[in-house]
Amino acid sequence: MTEPSRKVSESTVRRLSLYLWVLEELGEAEVATVSSEELAHQGGTTAAQVRKDLSIFGSFGKRGLGYSVPLLSREIRKILGLSRTWRVALVGAGRIGAALFEYPNFRDRGFEIVAVVDTDARKVGRLWDGVRIRHASELEDVLRESEVEIAILAVPGRAVQEVAERVVSVGVKALLNFAPVQLRVPEDVVVNHVNMAVELEALSYALMNHPREDSSA
Amino acid sequence: MTEPSRKVSESTVRRLSLYLWVLEELGEAEVATVSSEELAHQGGTTAAQVRKDLSIFGSFGKRGLGYSVPLLSREIRKILGLSRTWRVALVGAGRIGAALFEYPNFRDRGFEIVAVVDTDARKVGRLWDGVRIRHASELEDVLRESEVEIAILAVPGRAVQEVAERVVSVGVKALLNFAPVQLRVPEDVVVNHVNMAVELEALSYALMNHPREDSSA
DNA sequence: ACATGTGAACTGCTTCACAGCG
């Protein structure tokens, strides 16, 4: 069973993804079985949380024993929708785009980049590992031809809202946005953000408010 | 006043960072004043949330009017600790590292990359915009010499825990980790993660469970 | 009149603690 018994929170989904990383590492190390305790430790959370997260989708463990590593891996893959391949477009072939394209974990996890577009005429026509870079003016055609399901937006902030609208206009329902801009999209489109500036600024805040090892003592 | 009156949540900090992006855009457009309503709209949240977030740190608005764009920008910069410069090291000069180095928003926001290290002997010695790439074996020395406060870890997953420990050993208290691995660090060290795989997998989950526009009707 | 600032209500995530089962 992989039918959630209740509404699933965003954070639960993210943790499942983390558990999967841990499980695959354990799998490579030929570990057969793992406790919620151990999974929690390596995944940066608590044992109770692990059990709660998993229990939403079913009972995958054996009492007194723990979870079978290969079985739980398989179940989480199913839950997250990673037992199929997703067709992904990369919009923007700049530095970030290039880095993403090379990121080995994407393909391993079933995300196949089937289309790349850019505005830079010098890049258009080049082959990136078998994928020909097309011009951004053809964006809609490319997305349709390649039957793209997920678009990664790696374009400058000022361009991203317009790009998002064009992507959405051809029926793409999932976006991963790297620009530091909040996208406005229709309700039925899911957007996730990777905002490195926000993460750095959160660090800045933390440093400010946790002055090194206290000097008042 | 920028003293928080109460415990500040992680999410509040992240939203402040987003508000700041919006405010700076408004500032460039010469907008003088903005309501919580408008800030919320552009920042992807609600008006009440905006007011709550800001009220933790003080009263920056004028009733009946809204918030002064330049004033609020300045206040949020102060709150987030962006009125000073942070000395940042980039550990790992691969694709992701290169992309980060070029990311213009970092420098604009006061994050200055003052050191770069890599394990690849061919890269060592090269100058990246005035910063010489040093060998990873010298990591600790480099961090000390350059008085690094924040380390960006852009190294492969299998290496990142060891790198983190070395970075922490010389007193760096803030890490931004790009590897899909949960880091174990001492309590007084802050770690933020940028995990593109997790974001993509969350999209996958969302797509699975929100089949396009329902076919049962 | 209008938009902020905020206590109070609400919602939902996390933690606890233990019953259930291998």
Added chain:
DNA sequence: CGCTGTGAAGCAGTTCACATGT
């Protein structure tokens, strides 16, 4: 006996609604 699975309790973050101030 050990570890999972889970209702119940606790807590944190969000939303509501209005008093406050300009």
